[in-house]
Amino acid sequence: MEAMLVSACLRGVPCRFDGKHKASPEVEDAVAGRAVVPFCPEVAGGLVTPRRPAELVGGDGYDVLDGTARVVEDTGRDVTAEFLDGARRALAAARNGGCTEALLMPRSPSCGRGAVYDGSFTGRLVPGDGVTAALLQRNGIAVRPAPGV
Template sequence: MNILISSCLTGLCCRYDGGGKTLSCLPELMQHFHMVPFCPEIYGGMPTPRSPAERQGTQVICKNGKDVTAAYQRGAEEALKIVHLYHCPYAVLKERSPSCGFGQIYDGSFSGCLVAGSGVTAELLAKNGVRIFGESQAKKLLKKAAAESRQTVL
């Protein structure tokens, strides 16, 4: 089964700061799923590195004040195309990101405060039936895969 994964969680250096954040359980996920790495910011046309950005309502604004909403929406639309092309029912996404965060994101003040909400990509994918897992929930996806494997054997 194919699953979409934030490229930064595979260790690819595409985060706003030019780094990556390899998911600790990536090798186990790769035993059960085919990973489809994707970075909505890159596909939306953003450079790496780039100014940090946060959602402010429906807009995405960089710390330097630049409105990058259109790039984030473009990246989300490209993510949805990839999900459909590769038939990805699940996505493992970078938490708190203005693109990939799901359920909790930074509040838009660049103060480190979190609020309920989702990033542009996570929101679009969820509206289209993709089940989203943040990186801290990836082990839940592994448990689900193990349970499904046991049911298939029975």
């Protein structure tokens, strides 16, 4: 059975910034028949639940990996180190679990794939990927956003 890394919030774990989860029938259908490795990079990186909302500032997850952008809470607190640590831990979990693919939470500064919030905390989306999504992709793990979320 092929393994897939899945954002823990999509598996019903209340680990989102707002203390909620995002489990859905569409996600269950997407992972049916797969071994699932649930993982929350933000919690693994040392952030608490619930926590302040955070967004990418100055670029996307690839830019954070390259040191030219950062992740900042709505208070201005820089949480880049926590997001990088969580991304590294997610990659290790994916490798340990034999995952070749990841199904991640859309729009998240960690897990977003294809679109992320622009850093203004106004709900505006821009093209890009989150920190964990970028690191996984750089290491050959295919990433796709969860359907129906």
